[in-house]
Amino acid sequence: MELRSFVLCNASGDEVCISNYGARLLQWHTQVGNEDRNIILGYSSLSEYLDDPFYHGAIAGPFANRIGGASFSIDNNEFKLQANEGKNHLHGGDKSISDQFWEIVAQEEQVITLKCELEDGFNGYPGAMNFWVTYHLNNDSSLDIDIKVTTEQATVVGPTTHPYFNLAGIESEASGHILQIFAENYTEIDSASIPTGEIVPVDGTPLDFRQPRRLDPKQSKDNLDHNFVVSRSAEESQAILISPDKKLQLHVSSGYPGLQVYTGKHLSGKFESSSGICLEPQFYPNSPNVDNFPFYLTTPEEPFSMRISYKLVKMVQQEETE
Structure with missing residues:
Protein backbone atom coordinates (compact mmCIF):
# COMPACT_ATOMS: atom_id res chain seq x y z
CA MET A 1 0.00 0.00 0.00
CA GLU A 2 1.21 3.53 -0.78
CA LEU A 3 2.54 5.63 2.09
CA ARG A 4 0.37 8.75 2.32
CA SER A 5 -0.45 11.68 4.57
CA PHE A 6 -3.59 13.77 4.96
CA VAL A 7 -4.20 17.23 6.41
CA LEU A 8 -7.15 18.33 8.57
CA CYS A 9 -7.87 22.08 8.91
CA ASN A 10 -10.16 24.06 11.19
CA ALA A 11 -11.46 27.63 11.37
CA SER A 12 -8.88 28.52 14.05
CA GLY A 13 -5.93 28.00 11.72
CA ASP A 14 -4.88 24.60 13.08
CA GLU A 15 -3.52 22.00 10.67
CA VAL A 16 -3.17 18.37 11.71
CA CYS A 17 -1.30 15.87 9.53
CA ILE A 18 -2.26 12.18 9.70
CA GLY A 33 0.24 34.91 18.57
CA ASN A 34 1.93 35.62 15.25
CA GLU A 35 3.97 32.41 15.43
CA ASP A 36 3.23 29.08 13.74
CA ARG A 37 4.20 26.17 15.99
CA ASN A 38 4.37 22.50 15.08
CA ILE A 39 3.97 20.82 18.47
CA ILE A 40 4.42 17.15 17.42
CA LEU A 41 7.92 15.72 17.27
CA GLY A 42 8.52 13.72 14.09
CA TYR A 43 10.59 13.00 11.02
CA SER A 44 11.13 15.32 8.07
CA SER A 45 10.06 12.72 5.48
CA LEU A 46 7.27 10.15 5.44
CA SER A 47 9.55 7.24 4.54
CA GLU A 48 11.53 7.62 7.78
CA TYR A 49 8.49 6.50 9.78
CA LEU A 50 8.82 3.03 8.23
CA ASP A 51 11.92 2.40 10.38
CA ASP A 52 10.79 4.34 13.47
CA PRO A 53 11.41 2.43 16.75
CA PHE A 54 9.82 5.09 18.98
CA TYR A 55 6.09 4.87 17.99
CA HIS A 56 6.09 8.51 16.87
CA GLY A 57 2.47 9.66 16.73
CA ALA A 58 1.20 6.10 16.30
CA ILE A 59 -1.88 4.27 17.49
CA ALA A 60 -0.25 1.66 19.75
CA GLY A 61 -1.85 -1.70 20.50
CA PRO A 62 -3.90 -3.91 20.44
CA PHE A 63 -2.94 -3.41 24.11
CA ALA A 64 -0.79 -0.35 24.72
CA ASN A 65 2.06 -0.39 27.24
CA ARG A 66 3.33 -3.57 28.88
CA ILE A 67 1.97 -7.03 29.61
CA GLY A 68 4.19 -8.85 32.09
CA GLY A 69 5.55 -12.23 31.06
CA ALA A 70 4.06 -11.67 27.60
CA SER A 71 0.98 -13.69 28.50
CA PHE A 72 -2.54 -13.49 29.88
CA SER A 73 -5.42 -15.87 30.50
CA ILE A 74 -9.07 -15.81 29.44
CA ASP A 75 -11.39 -18.41 31.03
CA ASN A 76 -8.35 -20.35 32.28
CA ASN A 77 -6.87 -20.52 28.76
CA GLU A 78 -3.38 -19.02 28.60
CA PHE A 79 -2.35 -16.97 25.58
CA LYS A 80 1.35 -16.40 24.93
CA LEU A 81 2.15 -13.09 23.28
CA GLN A 82 5.27 -12.06 21.43
CA ALA A 83 7.94 -10.96 23.94
CA ASN A 84 9.45 -7.83 22.37
CA GLU A 85 10.84 -6.10 25.49
CA GLY A 86 12.89 -8.69 27.35
CA LYS A 87 10.43 -11.24 28.73
CA ASN A 88 7.53 -8.82 28.39
CA HIS A 89 5.14 -7.61 25.70
CA LEU A 90 5.04 -3.93 24.69
CA HIS A 91 2.56 -1.98 22.52
CA GLY A 92 1.17 -5.01 20.69
CA GLY A 93 4.51 -6.48 19.62
CA ASP A 94 6.44 -6.15 16.37
CA LYS A 95 4.71 -4.93 13.21
CA SER A 96 1.49 -4.36 15.10
CA ILE A 97 -1.09 -1.66 14.38
CA SER A 98 1.50 1.11 14.81
CA ASP A 99 3.39 -0.36 11.84
CA GLN A 100 0.51 -1.41 9.60
CA PHE A 101 -0.91 0.43 6.62
CA TRP A 102 -4.45 1.54 7.47
CA GLU A 103 -7.25 1.91 4.95
CA ILE A 104 -8.83 5.36 4.58
CA VAL A 105 -12.54 4.83 5.19
CA ALA A 106 -13.76 8.44 5.04
CA GLN A 107 -12.27 11.93 4.87
CA GLU A 108 -13.64 15.46 5.17
CA GLU A 109 -11.95 18.80 5.85
CA GLN A 110 -11.89 18.28 9.64
CA VAL A 111 -12.42 14.52 10.00
CA ILE A 112 -10.67 11.36 8.83
CA THR A 113 -11.42 7.70 9.63
CA LEU A 114 -8.93 4.88 9.13
CA LYS A 115 -9.31 1.11 9.48
CA CYS A 116 -6.88 -1.73 10.20
CA GLU A 117 -7.43 -5.50 10.42
CA LEU A 118 -5.46 -8.09 12.41
CA GLU A 119 -5.85 -11.82 11.86
CA ASP A 120 -6.63 -14.31 14.60
CA GLY A 121 -3.46 -15.13 16.57
CA PHE A 122 -1.53 -12.02 15.49
CA ASN A 123 1.46 -11.80 17.87
CA GLY A 124 -0.51 -14.21 20.09
CA TYR A 125 -3.75 -12.22 20.48
CA PRO A 126 -6.88 -14.36 20.21
CA GLY A 127 -9.55 -13.41 17.69
CA ALA A 128 -9.50 -11.54 14.40
CA MET A 129 -9.83 -7.82 15.14
CA ASN A 130 -10.94 -4.73 13.24
CA PHE A 131 -9.73 -1.30 14.39
CA TRP A 132 -11.26 2.04 13.41
CA VAL A 133 -9.72 5.39 14.36
CA THR A 134 -11.42 8.72 13.68
CA TYR A 135 -9.53 12.00 14.10
CA HIS A 136 -11.84 15.04 14.42
CA LEU A 137 -10.18 18.46 14.52
CA ASN A 138 -12.69 20.85 16.09
CA ASN A 139 -12.83 24.63 15.68
CA ASP A 140 -11.94 25.15 19.36
CA SER A 141 -8.46 23.65 18.71
CA SER A 142 -9.37 20.30 20.23
CA LEU A 143 -8.57 16.97 18.57
CA ASP A 144 -10.93 14.11 19.38
CA ILE A 145 -9.56 10.64 18.65
CA ASP A 146 -12.26 7.97 18.65
CA ILE A 147 -11.07 4.36 18.65
CA LYS A 148 -13.39 1.41 18.03
CA GLY A 158 -6.56 -1.26 25.02
CA PRO A 159 -4.96 0.93 22.32
CA THR A 160 -3.74 4.48 22.80
CA THR A 161 -2.10 7.39 21.00
CA HIS A 162 1.66 8.00 21.14
CA PRO A 163 2.54 11.55 19.97
CA TYR A 164 5.57 13.28 21.47
CA PHE A 165 4.57 16.86 22.31
CA ASN A 166 6.80 19.91 22.44
CA LEU A 167 4.54 22.91 22.99
CA ALA A 168 7.45 25.30 22.45
CA GLY A 169 7.58 24.10 18.84
CA ILE A 170 9.74 21.22 17.67
CA GLU A 171 12.60 23.52 16.66
CA SER A 172 12.91 24.64 20.30
CA GLU A 173 14.17 22.95 23.45
CA ALA A 174 11.56 20.85 25.22
CA SER A 175 12.94 21.46 28.70
CA GLY A 176 10.96 23.66 31.05
CA HIS A 177 7.44 22.42 30.30
CA ILE A 178 5.02 22.69 33.21
CA LEU A 179 2.93 19.61 34.02
CA GLN A 180 -0.18 19.14 36.12
CA ILE A 181 -1.81 15.70 36.57
CA THR A 196 3.80 -4.65 41.18
CA GLY A 197 0.03 -4.49 41.65
CA GLU A 198 0.33 -1.79 44.32
CA ILE A 199 -1.51 1.51 43.86
CA VAL A 200 0.54 4.12 45.71
CA PRO A 201 -0.36 7.69 46.77
CA VAL A 202 1.61 10.42 44.98
CA ASP A 203 1.65 12.48 48.18
CA GLY A 204 5.23 13.04 49.33
CA THR A 205 6.75 11.52 46.18
CA PRO A 212 1.63 22.45 38.30
CA ARG A 213 5.36 21.76 38.39
CA ARG A 214 8.13 22.62 35.92
CA LEU A 215 9.89 19.60 34.43
CA ASP A 216 13.66 19.32 34.31
CA GLU A 236 -12.72 17.14 32.63
CA SER A 237 -9.05 17.82 31.99
CA GLN A 238 -7.10 14.95 33.53
CA HIS A 251 -5.44 19.57 28.08
CA VAL A 252 -5.80 15.78 27.98
CA SER A 253 -8.87 13.70 28.78
CA SER A 254 -10.27 10.23 28.05
CA GLY A 255 -12.53 7.51 29.38
CA TYR A 256 -9.51 5.41 30.39
CA PRO A 257 -8.65 4.99 34.11
CA GLY A 258 -4.93 5.68 33.62
CA LEU A 259 -2.51 8.08 31.97
CA GLN A 260 1.03 7.09 31.05
CA VAL A 261 3.42 10.04 31.12
CA TYR A 262 6.66 9.44 29.24
CA THR A 263 9.28 12.18 28.93
CA GLY A 264 11.17 10.49 26.09
CA LYS A 265 14.30 9.41 27.91
CA HIS A 266 14.95 6.58 25.40
CA LEU A 267 14.82 8.82 22.33
CA SER A 268 18.06 8.72 20.34
CA GLY A 269 19.52 9.13 16.87
CA LYS A 270 17.70 12.00 15.16
CA PHE A 271 16.00 12.91 18.43
CA GLU A 272 17.66 14.03 21.61
CA SER A 273 16.67 12.31 24.83
CA SER A 274 13.70 14.05 26.47
CA SER A 275 12.92 16.17 23.40
CA GLY A 276 9.20 15.31 23.54
CA ILE A 277 6.57 14.38 26.13
CA CYS A 278 3.97 11.64 25.65
CA LEU A 279 0.62 11.77 27.46
CA GLU A 280 -0.99 8.40 26.76
CA PRO A 281 -4.46 7.62 28.18
CA GLN A 282 -4.71 3.87 28.80
CA PHE A 283 -5.66 0.96 30.99
CA TYR A 284 -3.03 0.46 33.68
CA PRO A 285 -0.05 -1.54 32.34
CA ASN A 286 -0.45 -5.32 32.78
CA SER A 287 -4.13 -4.84 33.64
CA PRO A 288 -5.20 -8.23 32.17
CA ASN A 289 -3.03 -9.95 34.81
CA VAL A 290 -3.82 -7.84 37.90
CA ASP A 291 -7.19 -8.49 39.52
CA ASN A 292 -7.46 -5.13 41.31
CA PHE A 293 -6.74 -3.07 38.16
CA PRO A 294 -9.78 -1.80 36.22
CA PHE A 295 -10.05 -3.68 32.92
CA TYR A 296 -12.59 -5.36 30.68
CA LEU A 297 -12.31 -7.80 27.83
CA THR A 298 -13.48 -6.90 24.34
CA THR A 299 -15.96 -9.46 23.00
CA PRO A 300 -18.10 -9.88 19.88
CA GLU A 301 -21.07 -8.74 21.96
CA GLU A 302 -19.27 -5.81 23.57
CA PRO A 303 -16.95 -3.98 21.13
CA PHE A 304 -14.29 -1.62 22.44
CA SER A 305 -14.93 2.11 22.16
CA MET A 306 -12.85 4.98 23.56
CA ARG A 307 -12.40 8.70 23.00
CA ILE A 308 -9.09 10.45 23.69
CA SER A 309 -9.12 14.25 23.52
CA TYR A 310 -6.25 16.71 23.25
CA LYS A 311 -7.27 20.36 23.47
CA LEU A 312 -5.09 23.42 22.97
CA VAL A 313 -5.69 26.54 25.06
CA LYS A 314 -3.82 29.71 24.12
CA MET A 315 -2.86 32.21 26.79
CA VAL A 316 -1.18 34.83 24.58
CA GLN A 317 -3.94 37.44 24.74
CA GLN A 318 -4.25 37.16 28.50
CA GLU A 319 -0.50 37.67 28.96
CA GLU A 320 -0.49 40.68 26.67
CA THR A 321 -3.23 42.41 28.70
CA GLU A 322 -1.68 41.74 32.10
Whole structure:
Protein backbone atom coordinates (compact mmCIF):
# COMPACT_ATOMS: atom_id res chain seq x y z
CA MET A 1 0.00 0.00 0.00
CA GLU A 2 1.21 3.53 -0.78
CA LEU A 3 2.54 5.63 2.09
CA ARG A 4 0.37 8.75 2.32
CA SER A 5 -0.45 11.68 4.57
CA PHE A 6 -3.59 13.77 4.96
CA VAL A 7 -4.20 17.23 6.41
CA LEU A 8 -7.15 18.33 8.57
CA CYS A 9 -7.87 22.08 8.91
CA ASN A 10 -10.16 24.06 11.19
CA ALA A 11 -11.46 27.63 11.37
CA SER A 12 -8.88 28.52 14.05
CA GLY A 13 -5.93 28.00 11.72
CA ASP A 14 -4.88 24.60 13.08
CA GLU A 15 -3.52 22.00 10.67
CA VAL A 16 -3.17 18.37 11.71
CA CYS A 17 -1.30 15.87 9.53
CA ILE A 18 -2.26 12.18 9.70
CA SER A 19 -0.58 9.24 7.95
CA ASN A 20 -2.10 5.96 6.80
CA TYR A 21 0.98 4.22 8.28
CA GLY A 22 0.10 3.37 11.87
CA ALA A 23 -2.75 5.94 11.72
CA ARG A 24 -0.05 8.28 12.97
CA LEU A 25 -0.40 11.88 14.10
CA LEU A 26 2.58 13.43 12.31
CA GLN A 27 2.21 17.18 12.84
CA TRP A 28 -0.03 19.68 14.56
CA HIS A 29 0.51 23.27 13.47
CA THR A 30 -1.15 25.95 15.54
CA GLN A 31 -0.98 29.74 15.70
CA VAL A 32 0.44 31.15 18.95
CA GLY A 33 0.24 34.91 18.57
CA ASN A 34 1.93 35.62 15.25
CA GLU A 35 3.97 32.41 15.43
CA ASP A 36 3.23 29.08 13.74
CA ARG A 37 4.20 26.17 15.99
CA ASN A 38 4.37 22.50 15.08
CA ILE A 39 3.97 20.82 18.47
CA ILE A 40 4.42 17.15 17.42
CA LEU A 41 7.92 15.72 17.27
CA GLY A 42 8.52 13.72 14.09
CA TYR A 43 10.59 13.00 11.02
CA SER A 44 11.13 15.32 8.07
CA SER A 45 10.06 12.72 5.48
CA LEU A 46 7.27 10.15 5.44
CA SER A 47 9.55 7.24 4.54
CA GLU A 48 11.53 7.62 7.78
CA TYR A 49 8.49 6.50 9.78
CA LEU A 50 8.82 3.03 8.23
CA ASP A 51 11.92 2.40 10.38
CA ASP A 52 10.79 4.34 13.47
CA PRO A 53 11.41 2.43 16.75
CA PHE A 54 9.82 5.09 18.98
CA TYR A 55 6.09 4.87 17.99
CA HIS A 56 6.09 8.51 16.87
CA GLY A 57 2.47 9.66 16.73
CA ALA A 58 1.20 6.10 16.30
CA ILE A 59 -1.88 4.27 17.49
CA ALA A 60 -0.25 1.66 19.75
CA GLY A 61 -1.85 -1.70 20.50
CA PRO A 62 -3.90 -3.91 20.44
CA PHE A 63 -2.94 -3.41 24.11
CA ALA A 64 -0.79 -0.35 24.72
CA ASN A 65 2.06 -0.39 27.24
CA ARG A 66 3.33 -3.57 28.88
CA ILE A 67 1.97 -7.03 29.61
CA GLY A 68 4.19 -8.85 32.09
CA GLY A 69 5.55 -12.23 31.06
CA ALA A 70 4.06 -11.67 27.60
CA SER A 71 0.98 -13.69 28.50
CA PHE A 72 -2.54 -13.49 29.88
CA SER A 73 -5.42 -15.87 30.50
CA ILE A 74 -9.07 -15.81 29.44
CA ASP A 75 -11.39 -18.41 31.03
CA ASN A 76 -8.35 -20.35 32.28
CA ASN A 77 -6.87 -20.52 28.76
CA GLU A 78 -3.38 -19.02 28.60
CA PHE A 79 -2.35 -16.97 25.58
CA LYS A 80 1.35 -16.40 24.93
CA LEU A 81 2.15 -13.09 23.28
CA GLN A 82 5.27 -12.06 21.43
CA ALA A 83 7.94 -10.96 23.94
CA ASN A 84 9.45 -7.83 22.37
CA GLU A 85 10.84 -6.10 25.49
CA GLY A 86 12.89 -8.69 27.35
CA LYS A 87 10.43 -11.24 28.73
CA ASN A 88 7.53 -8.82 28.39
CA HIS A 89 5.14 -7.61 25.70
CA LEU A 90 5.04 -3.93 24.69
CA HIS A 91 2.56 -1.98 22.52
CA GLY A 92 1.17 -5.01 20.69
CA GLY A 93 4.51 -6.48 19.62
CA ASP A 94 6.44 -6.15 16.37
CA LYS A 95 4.71 -4.93 13.21
CA SER A 96 1.49 -4.36 15.10
CA ILE A 97 -1.09 -1.66 14.38
CA SER A 98 1.50 1.11 14.81
CA ASP A 99 3.39 -0.36 11.84
CA GLN A 100 0.51 -1.41 9.60
CA PHE A 101 -0.91 0.43 6.62
CA TRP A 102 -4.45 1.54 7.47
CA GLU A 103 -7.25 1.91 4.95
CA ILE A 104 -8.83 5.36 4.58
CA VAL A 105 -12.54 4.83 5.19
CA ALA A 106 -13.76 8.44 5.04
CA GLN A 107 -12.27 11.93 4.87
CA GLU A 108 -13.64 15.46 5.17
CA GLU A 109 -11.95 18.80 5.85
CA GLN A 110 -11.89 18.28 9.64
CA VAL A 111 -12.42 14.52 10.00
CA ILE A 112 -10.67 11.36 8.83
CA THR A 113 -11.42 7.70 9.63
CA LEU A 114 -8.93 4.88 9.13
CA LYS A 115 -9.31 1.11 9.48
CA CYS A 116 -6.88 -1.73 10.20
CA GLU A 117 -7.43 -5.50 10.42
CA LEU A 118 -5.46 -8.09 12.41
CA GLU A 119 -5.85 -11.82 11.86
CA ASP A 120 -6.63 -14.31 14.60
CA GLY A 121 -3.46 -15.13 16.57
CA PHE A 122 -1.53 -12.02 15.49
CA ASN A 123 1.46 -11.80 17.87
CA GLY A 124 -0.51 -14.21 20.09
CA TYR A 125 -3.75 -12.22 20.48
CA PRO A 126 -6.88 -14.36 20.21
CA GLY A 127 -9.55 -13.41 17.69
CA ALA A 128 -9.50 -11.54 14.40
CA MET A 129 -9.83 -7.82 15.14
CA ASN A 130 -10.94 -4.73 13.24
CA PHE A 131 -9.73 -1.30 14.39
CA TRP A 132 -11.26 2.04 13.41
CA VAL A 133 -9.72 5.39 14.36
CA THR A 134 -11.42 8.72 13.68
CA TYR A 135 -9.53 12.00 14.10
CA HIS A 136 -11.84 15.04 14.42
CA LEU A 137 -10.18 18.46 14.52
CA ASN A 138 -12.69 20.85 16.09
CA ASN A 139 -12.83 24.63 15.68
CA ASP A 140 -11.94 25.15 19.36
CA SER A 141 -8.46 23.65 18.71
CA SER A 142 -9.37 20.30 20.23
CA LEU A 143 -8.57 16.97 18.57
CA ASP A 144 -10.93 14.11 19.38
CA ILE A 145 -9.56 10.64 18.65
CA ASP A 146 -12.26 7.97 18.65
CA ILE A 147 -11.07 4.36 18.65
CA LYS A 148 -13.39 1.41 18.03
CA VAL A 149 -12.42 -2.28 17.96
CA THR A 150 -14.53 -5.30 17.07
CA THR A 151 -13.37 -8.89 17.56
CA GLU A 152 -14.49 -12.40 16.67
CA GLN A 153 -13.79 -13.76 20.16
CA ALA A 154 -13.01 -12.50 23.67
CA THR A 155 -9.64 -10.76 23.62
CA VAL A 156 -7.44 -8.16 25.25
CA VAL A 157 -7.71 -4.66 23.75
CA GLY A 158 -6.56 -1.26 25.02
CA PRO A 159 -4.96 0.93 22.32
CA THR A 160 -3.74 4.48 22.80
CA THR A 161 -2.10 7.39 21.00
CA HIS A 162 1.66 8.00 21.14
CA PRO A 163 2.54 11.55 19.97
CA TYR A 164 5.57 13.28 21.47
CA PHE A 165 4.57 16.86 22.31
CA ASN A 166 6.80 19.91 22.44
CA LEU A 167 4.54 22.91 22.99
CA ALA A 168 7.45 25.30 22.45
CA GLY A 169 7.58 24.10 18.84
CA ILE A 170 9.74 21.22 17.67
CA GLU A 171 12.60 23.52 16.66
CA SER A 172 12.91 24.64 20.30
CA GLU A 173 14.17 22.95 23.45
CA ALA A 174 11.56 20.85 25.22
CA SER A 175 12.94 21.46 28.70
CA GLY A 176 10.96 23.66 31.05
CA HIS A 177 7.44 22.42 30.30
CA ILE A 178 5.02 22.69 33.21
CA LEU A 179 2.93 19.61 34.02
CA GLN A 180 -0.18 19.14 36.12
CA ILE A 181 -1.81 15.70 36.57
CA PHE A 182 -5.07 15.26 38.38
CA ALA A 183 -4.11 11.99 40.06
CA GLU A 184 -3.93 11.04 43.72
CA ASN A 185 -2.18 7.74 43.02
CA TYR A 186 0.12 5.95 40.59
CA THR A 187 0.86 2.29 39.85
CA GLU A 188 4.16 1.17 41.38
CA ILE A 189 6.53 -0.60 38.95
CA ASP A 190 9.49 -2.96 39.18
CA SER A 191 12.85 -2.63 37.41
CA ALA A 192 11.30 -3.84 34.13
CA SER A 193 8.51 -1.22 34.35
CA ILE A 194 5.92 -3.91 35.13
CA PRO A 195 3.41 -2.91 37.84
CA THR A 196 3.80 -4.65 41.18
CA GLY A 197 0.03 -4.49 41.65
CA GLU A 198 0.33 -1.79 44.32
CA ILE A 199 -1.51 1.51 43.86
CA VAL A 200 0.54 4.12 45.71
CA PRO A 201 -0.36 7.69 46.77
CA VAL A 202 1.61 10.42 44.98
CA ASP A 203 1.65 12.48 48.18
CA GLY A 204 5.23 13.04 49.33
CA THR A 205 6.75 11.52 46.18
CA PRO A 206 8.42 13.04 43.09
CA LEU A 207 5.31 11.91 41.17
CA ASP A 208 3.06 14.46 42.85
CA PHE A 209 1.88 16.71 40.03
CA ARG A 210 -1.41 17.72 41.61
CA GLN A 211 -0.10 21.28 41.50
CA PRO A 212 1.63 22.45 38.30
CA ARG A 213 5.36 21.76 38.39
CA ARG A 214 8.13 22.62 35.92
CA LEU A 215 9.89 19.60 34.43
CA ASP A 216 13.66 19.32 34.31
CA PRO A 217 14.57 16.19 32.31
CA LYS A 218 18.15 16.44 33.56
CA GLN A 219 16.87 15.40 36.97
CA SER A 220 16.18 11.68 37.40
CA LYS A 221 12.88 12.39 39.15
CA ASP A 222 11.57 13.94 35.93
CA ASN A 223 12.62 11.03 33.71
CA LEU A 224 9.05 9.81 33.71
CA ASP A 225 7.65 6.58 32.31
CA HIS A 226 4.84 6.08 34.80
CA ASN A 227 1.13 5.38 34.86
CA PHE A 228 -1.04 7.74 36.91
CA VAL A 229 -4.48 6.84 38.29
CA VAL A 230 -6.57 9.73 37.01
CA SER A 231 -9.08 11.15 39.48
CA ARG A 232 -11.23 13.14 37.06
CA SER A 233 -13.95 12.07 34.62
CA ALA A 234 -13.64 12.05 30.83
CA GLU A 235 -15.51 15.37 30.71
CA GLU A 236 -12.72 17.14 32.63
CA SER A 237 -9.05 17.82 31.99
CA GLN A 238 -7.10 14.95 33.53
CA ALA A 239 -3.69 16.45 32.78
CA ILE A 240 -2.47 19.83 31.58
CA LEU A 241 0.87 20.43 29.86
CA ILE A 242 2.02 24.05 29.60
CA SER A 243 4.68 25.38 27.23
CA PRO A 244 7.86 26.82 28.80
CA ASP A 245 6.77 30.35 27.81
CA LYS A 246 3.28 29.71 29.32
CA LYS A 247 1.59 30.79 26.08
CA LEU A 248 0.13 27.39 25.15
CA GLN A 249 -1.62 24.69 27.17
CA LEU A 250 -2.51 21.11 26.19
CA HIS A 251 -5.44 19.57 28.08
CA VAL A 252 -5.80 15.78 27.98
CA SER A 253 -8.87 13.70 28.78
CA SER A 254 -10.27 10.23 28.05
CA GLY A 255 -12.53 7.51 29.38
CA TYR A 256 -9.51 5.41 30.39
CA PRO A 257 -8.65 4.99 34.11
CA GLY A 258 -4.93 5.68 33.62
CA LEU A 259 -2.51 8.08 31.97
CA GLN A 260 1.03 7.09 31.05
CA VAL A 261 3.42 10.04 31.12
CA TYR A 262 6.66 9.44 29.24
CA THR A 263 9.28 12.18 28.93
CA GLY A 264 11.17 10.49 26.09
CA LYS A 265 14.30 9.41 27.91
CA HIS A 266 14.95 6.58 25.40
CA LEU A 267 14.82 8.82 22.33
CA SER A 268 18.06 8.72 20.34
CA GLY A 269 19.52 9.13 16.87
CA LYS A 270 17.70 12.00 15.16
CA PHE A 271 16.00 12.91 18.43
CA GLU A 272 17.66 14.03 21.61
CA SER A 273 16.67 12.31 24.83
CA SER A 274 13.70 14.05 26.47
CA SER A 275 12.92 16.17 23.40
CA GLY A 276 9.20 15.31 23.54
CA ILE A 277 6.57 14.38 26.13
CA CYS A 278 3.97 11.64 25.65
CA LEU A 279 0.62 11.77 27.46
CA GLU A 280 -0.99 8.40 26.76
CA PRO A 281 -4.46 7.62 28.18
CA GLN A 282 -4.71 3.87 28.80
CA PHE A 283 -5.66 0.96 30.99
CA TYR A 284 -3.03 0.46 33.68
CA PRO A 285 -0.05 -1.54 32.34
CA ASN A 286 -0.45 -5.32 32.78
CA SER A 287 -4.13 -4.84 33.64
CA PRO A 288 -5.20 -8.23 32.17
CA ASN A 289 -3.03 -9.95 34.81
CA VAL A 290 -3.82 -7.84 37.90
CA ASP A 291 -7.19 -8.49 39.52
CA ASN A 292 -7.46 -5.13 41.31
CA PHE A 293 -6.74 -3.07 38.16
CA PRO A 294 -9.78 -1.80 36.22
CA PHE A 295 -10.05 -3.68 32.92
CA TYR A 296 -12.59 -5.36 30.68
CA LEU A 297 -12.31 -7.80 27.83
CA THR A 298 -13.48 -6.90 24.34
CA THR A 299 -15.96 -9.46 23.00
CA PRO A 300 -18.10 -9.88 19.88
CA GLU A 301 -21.07 -8.74 21.96
CA GLU A 302 -19.27 -5.81 23.57
CA PRO A 303 -16.95 -3.98 21.13
CA PHE A 304 -14.29 -1.62 22.44
CA SER A 305 -14.93 2.11 22.16
CA MET A 306 -12.85 4.98 23.56
CA ARG A 307 -12.40 8.70 23.00
CA ILE A 308 -9.09 10.45 23.69
CA SER A 309 -9.12 14.25 23.52
CA TYR A 310 -6.25 16.71 23.25
CA LYS A 311 -7.27 20.36 23.47
CA LEU A 312 -5.09 23.42 22.97
CA VAL A 313 -5.69 26.54 25.06
CA LYS A 314 -3.82 29.71 24.12
CA MET A 315 -2.86 32.21 26.79
CA VAL A 316 -1.18 34.83 24.58
CA GLN A 317 -3.94 37.44 24.74
CA GLN A 318 -4.25 37.16 28.50
CA GLU A 319 -0.50 37.67 28.96
CA GLU A 320 -0.49 40.68 26.67
CA THR A 321 -3.23 42.41 28.70
CA GLU A 322 -1.68 41.74 32.10
